[in-house]
Every structure is written in structure tokens, then in C-alpha cells.
Amino acid sequence: MALVVQKYGGSSVGSAERIKRVAERIVATKKAGNDVVVVVSAMGDTTDELLDLARQVSPVPPARELDMLLTSGERISMSLLAMAINSLGAEARSYTGSQAGVITTSAHGKARIIDVTPSRIQDAMSEGAIVIVAGFQGVSQDSKEITTLGRGGSDTTAVALAAATKADVCEIYTDVDGVYTADPRIVPNAKKLDTITYEEMLEMAACGAKVLMLRCVEYARRYNVPVHVRSSFSNKTGTIVSGSVEDLPVEQAMITGVAHDRSEAKITVTAVPDHPGIAAKIFRVVAQSELDIDMVVQNVSQAASGRTDITFTLAKVDGPRAVAALEKSRGEIGFDQVLYDEHVGKVSLIGAGMRSHPGVTATFCEALATAGVNIDIISTSEIRISVICRDTQLDDAVRALHDAFDLGTDEEAVVYAGTGR
Template identity: 50%
Template structure:
């Protein structure tokens, strides 16, 4: 029998009525002769509520107890879905992360999966049972404590479980019907893609697309788990096609540019007149790395009189911390002044077809200049390029590039 993992996000299980709708989706797959494991998120808004309670109890809460609290949201959903499935005649039982077990490292709040023992779930399949697994959570084997995987961790749970039980594919059900060439709220002409390569999806997720969590795409790519993004709001009896995330070889003809991603969660920091000598870059970026601050776009101007300017970006949430850290080490580094800007955005074009086409980025630079969009910084890789621009021009830039590369729907 074919084996399938289905994952349903918070909006898909927001209330009992929607959980009954999810049960109908699961029933369709069971009646098609598949062995099914379902991974569920907490009901929409519940995780935020649980987090708020932790902060109310103590602003300096114990991260281990925080995990024990916030993991309960998925436990409720798993139990309710198992009950809903039983009501319509589908044998089902709920599984918590520690019962499976999904073993993780001990980094509470953002744990990483180390192993999954799917034997119990597979044994349940032999009895005709659907496994309903609480996503987002696992257990640290050495301490026996519940851990959570960070926001969006249920996607990672689902793909990792699919790899562990050797599922034929993993279907991620969400509130959209697939992966689009860009955000349809910004570009109404954006269109749903039938297939996207793992590498492209990884870039899109890391560059601002919110459809899938980055770590889930990494796991899918490493373990070669075909992953569908589908809508849970489709009629369970006639669901839409969605978008398949797959190997590059499974895409017949790759477009030059597959999609346009953007992120407004960017801040720019510029260090003026930094000594241009070995070790300075390490002195700037090592303290930021040790503080867990990710640095993205880095631009260094040509040295003049042994001094240079250095510009880089961090996430908006890390901006104040990064600024404070650099102020403390100003004398050690020896820069003359520091400037910052939070009203910036990153716009990126992604496509595996870029590997075999020249001048793709140059066309974008010309098109943006004709629209009066100033580019602050540029980064490139084999299958993408990103530009940093003033946030006010984000939508104009996204629409311009979307049209430039022929992504507008007919």
C-alpha cells in the first residue's frame, strides 16, 4: 500500500468544524487505499495565547517549562482530530512527540530533530489505523523533557516523519492552494506553479515566501521527499492540484526565473571608515554571530587611504541588539561612525534556469532604474539574486520584476 503523510496548519484546524473538514480529507486518502499519518498544528491563535500566558507568568520564564506549555496546543488538536476520524468510521489514535518518539537536541524553543522511530506508527498501519501526530514537538532523550521546534515546526515534523516512515510523499495543507510566483496580494497576476525544485523553494522560503518553513524544505531536499502544497479549504471530494516540490530532474523545462520573493523584515547597518586590514571583518561579524544574529547582504567599498566603508543587513528584530554590540566594540574595530536604516526591503528573483542564462540580473537592474528604484546593495548566487531597496518601493519593484520575467498570468 502507498504511504502518505498529511500536514494541516493552524487555520485548517481553527475550530471543530474545520477539524471535521480535515477528517474528510483524511478519509478520502484512506478510502483510496493509502496508509496515512497526519501531522497537525495547534488551532489558529492558540500558540500565541499560550506564549502570552508564559510571559504573563514570568518575563524570564524557564525555556523548558515554556516548551511544556506551548506544546499542549498541538496535543489538543491531535486528540480532537482522532475523535473526529473515529466518528466517521476511521480507526485513529493520537501520538505526542515523546510517544513516537521524535527525538531532538536539547535546544528548547528551537530544537532540531535528530531521529524519529516510526515503528509504532507503522505497526498501527498494519491494524488499519490512522496516526494523528502532534507537530512542532519532540523529546530530548537524555532529559526526557518535551521540546519544541520553533515557529513553523509542524512543517518540519511532517516532512521528517515522511522520511522516517518511507512515505511516498508529504502533503502540506494550508490556507493557500499552492506556491505562487509571488504574493498574490501584491501582484494580482501572480499564478500558481505546478512544480518547483527543492533548491528554488529553499531560496524562496529563506528570502521571504511564507508558504513553507525553511527547515522543512531542507529536510525534504536532503531526504528527497516529494512535497505537495495544497489547500485544506478545497472540497475534500474534489481537491485541487496544488504545487509539487520535487527534484530538479522532475521538472521538464525550467523557467529562467521561477518566482519573486521579498522581505520587509530587513535593516541596514553601515560602518564608516573602517581600517582595511586582515582580521577586521572577523572582528565585526564574529560578535554578531556569537549573539545569534544572522548577517545577510554585505557590501564593502573600495579602500581609500587604507580605510573603507562596510554595509550589511540584519533582521529588523535584531537591529537594536546588533547596533548595541557594535557600539561596545567600536574602539576595538576602529570605525569612525555607524549609521542604520530600518526602512529597507529585500527583493529577490529565484530560478534554476539562471544557471544557463547570462544577463538575467542585469535586465532587472535596468528595469528597476527605469522605474526610479535605487539599489542599495546586491547579492547573487547560482540560482538567485537579491537587491536591497527603500521599503517604499517594495511593491513597485516586485511588480516590475514579475512582469519583466514573464511571470504574469495570461
């Protein structure tokens, strides 16, 4: 008998009809002889509706109360799902994150899972019940306050529960059939991957592939939980995320896919004095505003002036705060200007094989040049090449790279509407 953890996003449980369809799938998994733990997001638009109510009563709602409010969304979907399963003749019990033992930090709205103490849900399973757990939420270790996990929190909940209960697999049901070599909405002949290693999936997620969130993949890798990404609207096998690039045979297809990201902005600090410690000062200023930066480039100093430019990218939503923080420290650091550019896109090529194939970078740059895409910044890791270009050229760049590395297929991808949280 296997233990299966399944996670259903908001669009999979977006209506009473869809909840009943999901219930059938869950009961079938149980009847096939498995123990089943289900993690569920809030129904379709519930979160947006609750946020709208919050805005009506308060311009800046306290984070603690916002978490209390938003967690009612999963409470609704999980109890309805348990009812639907019960009406099919199987027993199901729903548990909040707190009841399921999801222990988090106390950072409301962006808490991290510290520990999972699943005794209560294990007891329920040993009594034959299907367990339904609210995704996206937990209880803080110190203050016993209700917390939410932030973006991708439900996926992370599922992987964390799978790790804590030693599940055989964590199935993430979503609105696509699996992980693709590129976004099928941009590249119509993108190919679904049957398998992908944790490291490659991490790079894909970090570079903008939305099918799984970074934290969820990090968690799965740390606890070695196989993750099966698949569609809740079909019965097809999806993509299995497992294993390490270190264990791949060298002959394995060398390039995994192309990811893209429109959510970043570029900041350039010009004419910075080129002596040790100045770059550190700049990034300390940004870090003190609790903002994460992504790519960093420092050009060679112009000998005459003894000054250089430092460029970095970060999430667009954080851009204005970063600019303001830097402007405040202009006197202390002594630079000329802060330039802010929101009209950029990032395209990345990911593949375990590129470690041992030095020609990849050349092919990469040639493909973009042929497509007329101008490269603004380049950054690489052992299994990834990323460049920043104009956002208007991003789709062309994705298609050019996908073609150049021959990642396509003849089958057409299936794309559904909507997305979970």
C-alpha cells in the same frame, strides 16, 4: 498502497467545524487505500492565548516551561482531530512528538530534529489506524525534555516523519493553493507553479516566500521527500516540490518567481580599518550574540584613508542586539560609526535558468530603474539575484520584476485569510 503524510496548519484546524472538515479529507485519503500519517499544528489562536497566559505570570518565562506550555496546543488539536476521525467510523490515534519518536536537540524553543524513531506509529499503521502526530514538538536526545522546534516546526515534523517512514509524498495543507510566482496580494496575476525544484524552493523560502519554511525544505531535499503544497480549503492540485535544478532540461522556463522580505534591517559599520581579519572580527562579534546575518557587502577601500564601510542585513528583531554588541567592541575593532536602518526591503528573483542566461541581471536592473526603485545592495547566487531597496518601494519592485520576466497568468489567484505555524 501508498503512504501519505499530511500536515494541517493552525488555520486548517481553527475550529470544531474545520477539524471535522479536515477529518473528512483524511478519511477519504485512507479509504482510497493509503496509509495516512497526519501532522497537526495547534488550533488557530491557541498559541497566542497560551503565550498571553505565560506573560501574565512571568515577564521572562523559562524556555523549558514555555515549551511545556505551548506543546499543550497540539495536544488539544491532535486529540480532537482523532476524535473527529473516529466519529466518521475510521480508527485514529494521536501521538505527541515524543511518542512519535521525534528526537531533537535540547535547545528549547528552537530545537532541531536529530532523528525520528517511528516504531510506535508504524505499529499503529500496521494495525490499520490513521496516525495523528503533534507538529512543532519533540523530545531532547540527552535530557528527555519536551522541546519545540520554532517557526515552521510543524512542516519540518511532517517532512521528517515522511522521510523516516519512507512515505510516498508529504502533503502540506495551507491557506494558499500552492507556491506562486509572487505574493498574489502584491501581484494579482501571479501564477501558481505546478512544480519547483528543492534548490529554487530553498531560495524562495530564504528570500521571504512564507509558504514553506527554509528548514522544512532543507530537510525534504536532504532526504529526497516530494512535498505537495496545497490548500486545505479546495481539492485542487497544488505545487510539487521535488527534484534538483541539475536534472532540469535547459529549455525549462528560466525564471521561477519573485520573493520579497520586509523582515530585515540593514547595519553599516563605517570607516573600518581595511586590513585582513577586520571583517572576520565584526562578524564574530555578531555571531557571538547568536545572531544570523543574511547579505554582506564590503565597498572598495578609499585609498586615502585606508578605511572602508562594511554593510550587512539581518532580521529586524535581532537588530538592536547586533548594534549593542558592535558598539561594545568599537575600541577593539576601531571603526567610526554603526548605522542602523529598518526601513529596507529585499526583493529577489529566483530561477534555475538564470545560470545559463547572462542577460538576466541586466533585465533585472533595468526593470527596477524603470520603476524608479533605487538599488542599495545587490547580492547573487547561481540561481538568485537579490537587492535591498527602500521598504516603501518594495511592492513596486516586486511587480516590476514579475512583469519584466513575464511570470504572470490571466487566472486570478485565490487567497485565504490566516496562517499556521
